[in-house]
Amino acid sequence: MTPFRxxxxxxxxxxxxxxxxxxxxxxxxxxxxWSQGVPLDWLRDLCxxxxxxxxxxxxxxxxxxxxxxxxxxxxxxxxxxHVRSPEATAAPLLLTHGWPGSIVEFLDVIGPLADPAAxxxxxxxxxxxxCPSLPGYGFSGKPETPGWxxxxxxxxxxALMAELGYEHYFAQGGDWGSAVTTxxxxxxxxxxxxxxxxxxxxxxGRGGGDDLTEFERESLADLARHNxxxxxxxxxxxxxxQTVGYSLVDSPVGLCAWITEKFWAWTDHDGxxxxxxxxxxxxxxxSVYWYTATGASSARLYWESGYTRPSxxxxxxxxxxxxxxxxxxxxxxxxxxxxxxxxRRLADLRFYEQPERGGHFAAFExxxxxxxxxxxxxxxxx
Numbered sequence: 228m229t230p231f232r233x234x235x236x237x238x239x240x241x242x243x244x245x246x247x248x249x250x251x252x253x254x255x256x257x258x259x260x261w262s263q264g265v266p267l268d269w270l271r272d273l274c275x276x277x278x279x280x281x282x283x284x285x286x287x288x289x290x291x292x293x294x295x296x297x298x299x300x301x302x303x304x305x306x307x308x309h310v311r312s313p314e315a316t317a318a319p320l321l322l323t324h325g326w327p328g329s330i331v332e333f334l335d336v337i338g339p340l341a342d343p344a345a346x347x348x349x350x351x352x353x354x355x356x357x358c359p360s361l362p363g364y365g366f367s368g369k370p371e372t373p374g375w376x377x378x379x380x381x382x383x384x385x386a387l388m389a390e391l392g393y394e395h396y397f398a399q400g401g402d403w404g405s406a407v408t409t410x411x412x413x414x415x416x417x418x419x420x421x422x423x424x425x426x427x428x429x430x431x432g433r434g435g436g437d438d439l440t441e442f443e444r445e446s447l448a449d450l451a452r453h454n455x456x457x458x459x460x461x462x463x464x465x466x467x468x469q470t471v472g473y474s475l476v477d478s479p480v481g482l483c484a485w486i487t488e489k490f491w492a493w494t495d496h497d498g499x500x501x502x503x504x505x506x507x508x509x510x511x512x513x514s515v516y517w518y519t520a521t522g523a524s525s526a527r528l529y530w531e532s533g534y535t536r537p538s539x540x541x542x543x544x545x546x547x548x549x550x551x552x553x554x555x556x557x558x559x560x561x562x563x564x565x566x567x568x569x570x571r572r573l574a575d576l577r578f579y580e581q582p583e584r585g586g587h588f589a590a591f592e593x594x595x596x597x598x599x600x601x602x603x604x605x606x607x608x609x
Contacts, residue, residue: 228390231295231306233287233366235518240283243479243517247278250480261491262456265484273487274480277510283518286511289334297366298390300383303375304368307359308333309391312341314353318420318609319393320601321384321411322358325402325426326464326525327486328588329365329515330358331508335594340601352602354397359387361403363524365515370524376531377403381410385418394418397605401425401589403528409572412550421551421577421608423601425589429564429572446563453561457492460485464526465533472523475516482522486513493587495559503592512591547571553578553604557593559586577607 252271256263293308308330311317320340322333333356339346340354360367362375362383384407388396397420400408405424412422430447431439439447463471474481487500487509494503501509516522552573556563558581566579582600585593589600 228296228298231297231366233290233295235283235287239518244278246479247274250274250478252480261488265488265491270480270484270487273506273509274483276506277479277483277513281507281510281514283514285507286331286514290330293334293337295366298387300386300390301379303362303370303383305359305362305383305387306366307357307387308337309358310337310341310356312353312355314342314344314350316351317341317353317355318605319388319391319396320354320356320605321388321396321398321408322356322590323384323398323400323404323407324358324361324364325400325404326364326528327489327512327516328402328404328591329512330360331511331515332588332591333358336590336598336601339594339598343602348598348602352606354605355393357388357391357393357396359384361407361525361528363527364521365519369521370527373531375528377406377410378414381407381414384411385415388418395420397421397423397608399423399425399601402587403532406532409548412548412552413546416550419550421553421605422548423553423555423578423604425555425557425597425600426560426562426587427554427564427569427572428562429568430562431568432571440565442563443565443568446565450562457561460489461529465529468523468526468530472526475522475526476520479517482517483510483513485522486516490588493559493561494592495557495584495586503586504588508591547574549574551575551577551608553600553607554580555589555597555600555604556581557585557587557589558583561587578604 255267295308297304297306324332337356341356343352344350363369398408398411405426408422412419491500494500496503554569570576582596590597
């Protein structure tokens, strides 16, 4: 393993500002809302701040305050944060992000999870936190050959935990991180002590729609709207990731629009996504994608996972998962499964709650709520 520091050259920061200064902008949409995509005035304002007000060095310092490493797993360089708890009884915890997320999502929760006593919590809830960047994401390497799907990533994560000296560990994830986390429980149940997810792609199943509760009906209705209006990005990334990748790697405005639209669509806000995530938070995440040029390589995970096929869209396998499990269903999540839907997939469901606030990027949006959910979920499995 090799210690790692984030160090973006001044020339790269200057190049980003130059590109933002000379960007070509389309005309406004013909509607006054977000229904055709990110509004022109909103994006121009955000990109203007990215050009003249945003401080990348602030994020770089935050990242470098945490121990980081790179190591080669199955032929690919993998980057991870590894923050050991001061508590002798701490349990290892593997956190996995998704798309269009990054390790940036977890920066506000790592401290409370690793050192709860220093953040008003109980030392018995302490974790050694391991937070890797997915293959092709952030500061991890970009696969040069096909095959880096969810299963292979899960096997690499298990190898990472073994390399770090952890014989048993907990795992947590949302979005693609949920798929990796459940795959860990399937493929390495002898080493995974329990899992928690804040996204689980399960439903009523065939013939299970006759006795739906109001919550289940609302969840399915919202999912239907998402499938009709919100899946264009995934279809493009699952079928032509290389094509869309050219614009995502070459145009900061295009990349910013591609990612921040999901902050509007998937966060818990009052109409303006900056009430859920600050401009700095959004641009922290977008900037990681920009400076690592991972627009194409990150999109390729959808292609690798067969997302356009029914088996791929299911995210999780058909057989019940037997490791101890927990689920948090946030109110603005894309799919909000009921407890009984989760029990069809998770045979040993120890924890199920519906927090009052938060969306798809739970740790990013509501770090205190997220930490509380994690602590109480894994208490049932320690």
